[in-house]
Amino acid sequence: MGPQHPSTHGVLRLILTIDGEKVRSVVPxxxxxxxxxxxxxxxxxxxxxxxxxxxxDYLNAMGNELCYVRAVETLLGIEPTPRxxxxxxxxxxxxxxxxxxxxxxxxxxxxxxTTVLLYCFREREMLLNLFEAAAGQRxxxxxxxxxxxxxxxxxxFCEGLRAFCKVFPRMVAEYDKLLTKNRIFRSRTESVGYLSxxxxxxxxxxxxxxxxxxxxxxxxxxxxxxxxxxxxFDVPTYTESDSMARHLVRQEEMLxxxxxxxxxxxxxxxxxxxxxxxxxxxxxxxxxxxRVESPRxxxxxxxxxxxxxxxxxxxxxxxxxxxxxxxxxxxxxxxIADLVAILGSVDIMLGDVDR
Amino acid sequence: xxxxxQEPQAPEEVEETPAVVPLPDEWQAVVGDLLAExxxxxxxxxxxxxxxxxxxxxxxLGLLERLRxxxxxxxxxxxxxxxxxxxxxxxxxxxxxxxxxxxLVVKVNLARDGEVPTATGLWPVANWPEREIMEMFxxxxxxxxxxxxxxxxxxxxxxxxRKDYVYDREHEWTRPDPMREDPEQALGLEEEDxx
Amino acid sequence: MRKQxxxxxxxxxxxxAEGARSICVGLHITAINFFRPSVCERYPxxxxxxxxxxRPGYRGDFALISDAExxxxxxxxxxxxxxxxxxxxxxxxxPTGKGKERHPKQFLIDAGLCMYCWLCVEVCPVAALTMTxxxxxxxxxxxxxxxxxxxxxxxxxxxxxxxxxxxxxxDATSVAPxxxxxx
Ligand code: SF4
Ligand code: SF4
Numbered sequence: 136m137g138p139q140h141p142s143t144h145g146v147l148r149l150i151l152t153i154d155g156e157k158v159r160s161v162v163p164x165x166x167x168x169x170x171x172x173x174x175x176x177x178x179x180x181x182x183x184x185x186x187x188x189x190x191x192d193y194l195n196a197m198g199n200e201l202c203y204v205r206a207v208e209t210l211l212g213i214e215p216t217p218r219x220x221x222x223x224x225x226x227x228x229x230x231x232x233x234x235x236x237x238x239x240x241x242x243x244x245x246x247x248x249t250t251v252l253l254y255c256f257r258e259r260e261m262l263l264n265l266f267e268a269a270a271g272q273r274x275x276x277x278x279x280x281x282x283x284x285x286x287x288x289x290x291x292f293c294e295g296l297r298a299f300c301k302v303f304p305r306m307v308a309e310y311d312k313l314l315t316k317n318r319i320f321r322s323r324t325e326s327v328g329y330l331s332x333x334x335x336x337x338x339x340x341x342x343x344x345x346x347x348x349x350x351x352x353x354x355x356x357x358x359x360x361x362x363x364x365x366x367x368f369d370v371p372t373y374t375e376s377d378s379m380a381r382h383l384v385r386q387e388e389m390l391x392x393x394x395x396x397x398x399x400x401x402x403x404x405x406x407x408x409x410x411x412x413x414x415x416x417x418x419x420x421x422x423x424x425x426r427v428e429s430p431r432x433x434x435x436x437x438x439x440x441x442x443x444x445x446x447x448x449x450x451x452x453x454x455x456x457x458x459x460x461x462x463x464x465x466x467x468x469x470x471i472a473d474l475v476a477i478l479g480s481v482d483i484m485l486g487d488v489d490r
Numbered sequence: 491x492x493x494x495x496q497e498p499q500a501p502e503e504v505e506e507t508p509a510v511v512p513l514p515d516e517w518q519a520v521v522g523d524l525l526a527e528x529x530x531x532x533x534x535x536x537x538x539x540x541x542x543x544x545x546x547x548x549x550x551l552g553l554l555e556r557l558r559x560x561x562x563x564x565x566x567x568x569x570x571x572x573x574x575x576x577x578x579x580x581x582x583x584x585x586x587x588x589x590x591x592x593x594l595v596v597k598v599n600l601a602r603d604g605e606v607p608t609a610t611g612l613w614p615v616a617n618w619p620e621r622e623i624m625e626m627f628x629x630x631x632x633x634x635x636x637x638x639x640x641x642x643x644x645x646x647x648x649x650x651x652r653k654d655y656v657y658d659r660e661h662e663w664t665r666p667d668p669m670r671e672d673p674e675q676a677l678g679l680e681e682e683d684x685x
Numbered sequence: 686m687r688k689q690x691x692x693x694x695x696x697x698x699x700x701x702a703e704g705a706r707s708i709c710v711g712l713h714i715t716a717i718n719f720f721r722p723s724v725c726e727r728y729p730x731x732x733x734x735x736x737x738x739x740r741p742g743y744r745g746d747f748a749l750i751s752d753a754e755x756x757x758x759x760x761x762x763x764x765x766x767x768x769x770x771x772x773x774x775x776x777x778x779x780p781t782g783k784g785k786e787r788h789p790k791q792f793l794i795d796a797g798l799c800m801y802c803w804l805c806v807e808v809c810p811v812a813a814l815t816m817t818x819x820x821x822x823x824x825x826x827x828x829x830x831x832x833x834x835x836x837x838x839x840x841x842x843x844x845x846x847x848x849x850x851x852x853x854x855x856d857a858t859s860v861a862p863x864x865x866x867x868x
Binding site: 165166169171173174177336337338339341350351352354357358424426433435437439448450452456457460489490 | 540565566567568569571573574582584589590591593595613614615617618639640641642643650651653655
Binding site for chain 1: 700703710711717718744771800801802804816
């Protein structure tokens with residue numbers, strides 16, 4: 136299956152062994168989108184690499200930037216200003232919603248419902264408009280800078296976001312009725328794609344896939360960064376460990392993100408967004424491992440500096456890569472027709488897998 | 491161990507923490523006998539208070555297994571990566587203590603064409619990262635179940651993430667594509683026909 | 686892993702009823718959405734109204750700001766900083782002149798390679814290079830994507846001032862909203 140199958144979420148090839156309609160084994164064949172982003176980092180300086188960080192998981196560009204910027208700032212010993220931290224958290228959460236909306240629509244398509252995608256994209260459009268106003272682009276934002284942001288928020292940003300926060304929970308309730316409560320969708324996802332917590336541990340699965348298996352692990356809580364300790368939000372978990380559980384986790388997470396956004400809007404402090412950074416970024420030799428929670432799981436950035444102005448070694452721990460590795464486990468004894476639905480519920484991003 | 495997890499969260503400490511943090515006392519109890527046994531386990535530290543152990547290829551599996559069977563086990567392998575440190579290569583294992591967020595790094599130094607025993611027996615998750623490290627750095631993970639290329643095309647020449655790698659355009663499109671050359675054979679159709 | 690389906694007649698009937706209910710709920714929601722204002726727009730517009738415009742600050746195609754008093758009519762002093770910072774190395778400048786007279790003889794930007802990251806604009810010491818909200822850059826041949834000095838200068842005449850990123854005041858939450866699309 137693949138590498139251009141319309142429902143494989145990018146360029147992925149699955150090598151299947153089948154017995155009639157039953158799947159005996161699945162071997163994902165990856166690497167079609169490999170662009171050697173880790174090697175590129177060794178030739179660019181710390182500032183120049185930032186736009187490349189967007190290109191790991193292109194639906195979660197802000198989250199990737201956050202991770203990379205956090206690693207560089209730790210290495211340099213820079214602490215961003217409070218306003219900058221709040222805005223960064225806000226952007227990351229907005230991006231989480233936007234990413235989950237794509238997931239939501241894509242899963243609906245995978246299970247045969249096209250309408251939901253259009254509604255999801257309508258709401259996502261509101262977020263993308265906000266991103267566009269703030270960062271100047273709709274997908275590859277390059278909004279964060281080492282030591283701050285490209286610019287402060289545009290004037291009507293907070294109003295737009297408030298409007299979004301007001302309508303969005305209603306919309307999620309609508310999706311819920313339309314898709315999650317739908318009998319056909321439920322038979323396609325319930326008790327399908329079982330992933331036990333033990334398997335999840337063995338395969339290093341993180342993110343909604345893990346929380347769908349009943350483990351309340353979230354980097355935002357386990358290793359809090361920026362203002363997350365001050366924020367109130369729940370980490371939704373479901374113990375059914377099937378596609379439906381993962382789906383419900385994401386649906387719940389969108390609402391939790393809205394909660395975070397509302398708190399961000401209420402608490403957003405004034406002041407500067409940028410701190411002074413030297414023109415040439417030359418961190419002391421050392422290494423750092425920074426983690427953030429991306430919509431797909433734990434995103435880590437291992438960065439080694441040798442004292443020069445470009446990274447000596449950069450490695451990103453991309454969540455889709457590890458989640459996809461557990462995908463064959465979820466597909467044991469599934470029907471062929473369910474493969475795509477399971478893949479949709481794992482929510483991989485091939486740019487994130489192949490790097 | 492509890493005070494370790496506190497350290498990384500306090501932002502003021504970032505500047506003050508020297509590049510190498512000595513391991514806290516609790517750690518002496520954990521790895522103390524490993525050190526005493528004459529194993530080459532060194533201690534060091536990432537910034538932000540993440541502890542780090544350095545070891546050699548023939549002892550890494552024992553160390554990993556040991557860390558996995560502690561009272562508070564480091565039983566989740568979150569990440570693996572390689573690094574080229576000039577005269578030698580390095581493999582890094584990022585271990586987590588369950589789902590608590592406590593991180594530990596195990597580093598293995600090895601020669602440029604060295605061998606490390608595979609950790610796939612302990613964690614199936616090591617499968618892909620090890621394949622990736624193998625193709626990117628040219629070291630070998632002995633006992634790996636399927637040591638084929640993962641991200642790079644089959645027949646790629648050289649190890650791209652090594653510092654001395656020079657991209658050779660000549661080898662650009664050398665991937666043999668069985669589907670293009672003989673799709674029937676690639677799909678195994680011929681054999682079935684003959685049966 | 687799939688649960689054994691209950692195949693008794695009653696259960697089947699229940700399933701059908703439930704399925705029918707789901708479809709009714711779905712249709713109901715679709716009907717609600719049918720009467721919501723449409724968010725789609727025709728592109729290109731045929732009714733004479735202007736096409737969709739991105740928000741201010743959008744990073745689109747490039748322009749060089751003109752300055753009649755300087756040689757070459759451009760504000761650019763050919764300091765090559767943008768060329769050096771570009772991560773893709775897609776800017777190629779041929780400088781000419783000495784001292785205050787220094788200006789670019791040729792200024793090539795390969796828009797096909799560029800990733801519109803804004804670094805070159807950010808780094809320019811005299812705000813001579815800018816991006817415009819022009820997003821209609823697609824062509825049929827890759828060579829046409831290379832912007833030359835002439836093209837950049839022409840576009841600079843349309844955009845006399847560099848693109849400014851509007852910023853909120855520190856108390857951004859209290860600024861009156863403006864009309865937004867898609868809300
Ligand atoms: S555009 Fe700006 S940065 Fe680039 S050469 Fe001209 S003056 Fe220098
Ligand atoms: S926007 Fe970025 S990629 Fe494009 S020319 Fe400028 S620096 Fe280079």
